Amino acid sequence: MKLRKVITLTAISAMLISPVSAFAENPASTLKDTIKATEQEIKKDTKEAKEDIKEAKKDLKEEAKEAKKDLKEEAKEAKKDLKEEAKEAKKDLKEEAKEAKKDAKETVKVTVNGKELELENPAIIKANRTFIPVRKLVESSGAKIEWNAKDRAFTITKGEKVMTLTIGSTDMVVNGKAQKLEAAPFIADNFSYLPLRVICEEILGYKVEWKAETKEVILTSQESKKEEVKEKIEEKTEELKEDAKELKDKVAEKTGDAKEKIEEKVNENKAK
Structure with a gap:
């Protein structure tokens, strides 16, 4: 961008207020020529200033356009990222809910x-x-x-x-x-x-x-297991005692029967 030329009011005033000085330095110059030259200078500076403003406006427009484009891209990317994050979060929640449901069914x-x-x-x-x-x-x-x-x-x-x-x-x-x-x-x-x-x-x-x-x-x-084993042994011992008693009674009964039969046989032989 071109540097703007700045014409101060002081400089213009000096040129307008001092026509005598300008005339003294250059006899060919007149007040009219001085004013005309000043007007031309002002017009030139004004034109250049307008060009500078136009150029600056164009640059700003381009910059605004680029900034708008960048913001649009960033917004698009951010929206995409948020969408992905939401998708992942939804997936995670779904998995957690599934796992929780499974765990609830498997309560023991x-x-x-x-x-x-x-x-x-x-x-x-x-x-x-x-x-x-x-x-x-x-x-x-x-x-x-x-x-x-x-x-x-x-x-x-x-x-x-x-x-x-x-x-x-x-x-x-x-x-x-x-x-x-x-x-x-x-x-x-x-x-x-x-x-x-x-x-x-x-x-x-x-x-x-x-x-x-x-x-x-x-x-x-282990203590309970020992007690359980002990109880089972005691139960088995009682069962064996009962079985032994029954067996003993049966043996005694059989022995008694056999003894009676022997005695009967002996008595029969004596009678003969």
């Missing part, structure tokens, strides 16, 4: 030593594994459970055994030895869910049985 019952365990939140099946809000089960078994909010980890202690599990991780530590879980612990409905079988068999000392037809997990403690 947990029985401990013949009694149903009343949990704070239902046990569920996820990734073909049974998960439960573990605190109540752990504490009811006599074990201790601690939560580390910073590491998002649980530490379960029972006797000399110590187990550490972390939310969202398949890494597990039992008595200082690293092990791998088949499914990671997670949080749902503000409850922490841990894999049932691993906890029961590794540290709590429960035997785990699964009834697929009723979706029931049966937990039996």
Whole structure:
């Protein structure tokens, strides 16, 4: 863009007010010539200024056009991105709803030593594994459970055994030895869910049985198992005692019958 020429009022006034000075310097000049020259200069400057304004207006129009084009492209891209994000969010929500629906259908019952365990939140099946809000089960078994909010980890202690599990991780530590879980612990409905079988068999000392037809997990403690075995042995002993008594009675009966027959035979022989 051309630099605009600026004619100040002071310069024009000086030329108009001092015709005598101009005449003194150049005798051929007259006031009329001076005014004419000034008018021509003003016209020239005005024309150039108009050209500059026209050029600037053209440039601004082009810049506005480009800016409008850029904004249109940006708006188009933003709309496209938002559409993709909305699509992904909808897909994620659909998957979560599907998973939640599946989990709801697969709610399971947990029985401990013949009694149903009343949990704070239902046990569920996820990734073909049974998960439960573990605190109540752990504490009811006599074990201790601690939560580390910073590491998002649980530490379960029972006797000399110590187990550490972390939310969202398949890494597990039992008595200082690293092990791998088949499914990671997670949080749902503000409850922490841990894999049932691993906890029961590794540290709590429960035997785990699964009834697929009723979706029931049966937990039996070692102490309960011993009592059960003891009861079965006692029952079997009583049965054997009863059988032995019956056998003894039968033997006695048979022996009595045989004795009577022998005596009858002896008496018959004597009579002859």
